[in-house]
Amino acid sequence: MTNRVWLTTDKFRVSKPGVDVLTADPEDPEALLISEQTQNLGILMTGVVSVNTHTYPNYPEVMYPYDLGYIPFILSQRIILEDEALNTKLFSLINNIDPDEDAWGYYLYPMKDRFRIFRTTGPTGFSIRYTVFYAKGGSL
Amino acid sequence: MGLISGSTYGLRVSKAGVNALTASHEDLMFDSAALNTRILATGSIPYVLGDNTARSKITDQIVQLPTIDYEPAVFANPVYRLRTDGSPADPLGGQYFGASSLGAAPIIFEYLRWEYDDSNHRIIFNSMISRYEQMMQSWVSAHPVLHYIIFSNKSS
Numbered sequence: 169m170t171n172r173v174w175l176t177t178d179k180f181r182v183s184k185p186g187v188d189v190l191t192a193d194p195e196d197p198e199a200l201l202i203s204e205q206t207q208n209l210g211i212l213m214t215g216v217v218s219v220n221t222h223t224y225p226n227y228p229e230v231m232y233p234y235d236l237g238y239i240p241f242i243l244s245q246r247i248i249l250e251d252e253a254l255n256t257k258l259f260s261l262i263n264n265i266d267p268d269e270d271a272w273g274y275y276l277y278p279m280k281d282r283f284r285i286f287r288t289t290g291p292t293g294f295s296i297r298y299t300v301f302y303a304k305g306g307s308l
Numbered sequence: 309m310g311l312i313s314g315s316t317y318g319l320r321v322s323k324a325g326v327n328a329l330t331a332s333h334e335d336l337m338f339d340s341a342a343l344n345t346r347i348l349a350t351g352s353i354p355y356v357l358g359d360n361t362a363r364s365k366i367t368d369q370i371v372q373l374p375t376i377d378y379e380p381a382v383f384a385n386p387v388y389r390l391r392t393d394g395s396p397a398d399p400l401g402g403q404y405f406g407a408s409s410l411g412a413a414p415i416i417f418e419y420l421r422w423e424y425d426d427s428n429h430r431i432i433f434n435s436m437i438s439r440y441e442q443m444m445q446s447w448v449s450a451h452p453v454l455h456y457i458i459f460s461n462k463s464s
Contacts, residue, residue, distance in 0.1 A: 172317055172340065173309060182319050182340050206346040225398040239387060239406045241457055277405040284405065305455025306352025308387050308404045
């Protein structure tokens with residue numbers, strides 16, 4: 169039987185099925201699911217928010233449960249149809265449907281305690297769904 | 309942790325109030341039967357104002373990675389600061405925010421690219437943005453930095 173879990177005073181590792189955790193390379197993503205040497209990508213929150221007309225500086229904002237103290241990693245998608253989404257982008261979703269037109273949709277700006285949405289031209293109202301991860305890019 | 313079902317062994321951690329043995333995937337904080345990703349490196353790189361230009365740049369900045377035999381997935385984005393002198397004033401003036409990576413308002417973003425040096429296991433960043441004083445944007449100030457997160461996914 170393959171060893172899958174390795175727990176000592178200085179190690180906590182879980183390997184993928186078929187991989188011996190005792191001999192697995194801790195840097196190989198194909199080998200381990202958890203290693204005490206690296207951080208896994210955890211999710212802080214998910215949800216859906218409506219985006220309607222707004223004016224500076226009153227933008228739609230979504231608060232996190234608490235101030236993270238750093239700017240997190242966020243994925244978002246504009247919902248085009250029920251249960252459908254188009255043009256998934258990191259942090260933003262603006263791609264020209266018509267290359268002769270201005271970009272339309274929205275930008276999503278993550279901050280330490282919330283994210284802000286900046287709606288551009290296009291439909292008068294729509295919704296986006298989002299996932300806020302714990303991942304920290306830098307000290308700001 | 310142990311025998312999950314049949315002859316399958318593994319480790320499951322469920323959300324509070326949920327039985328880990330019977331929980332569906334969305335109720336598990338961790339499931340050893342599912343793929344996940346880990347973070348290889350994070351950090352920030354400051355943009356430097358170019359000489360006699362209206363551009364701020366990052367030139368051949370190196371992030372050293374562990375010894376890996378694949379090209380990792382990279383996420384990177386500039387971080388700016390909201391102005392404090394807007395009219396009307398932004399209630400969040402002075403706060404940092406992660407800017408879009410696309411080249412449209414309110415950030416004039418020209419390029420951001422990185423390459424993986426597989427011989428030396430490192431990522432090399434290059435980027436250029438328009439100088440903020442000339443952007444005439446209402447809610448951006450201060451020189452940006454580039455935040456990056458490098459994941460253990462094989463992207464190629």
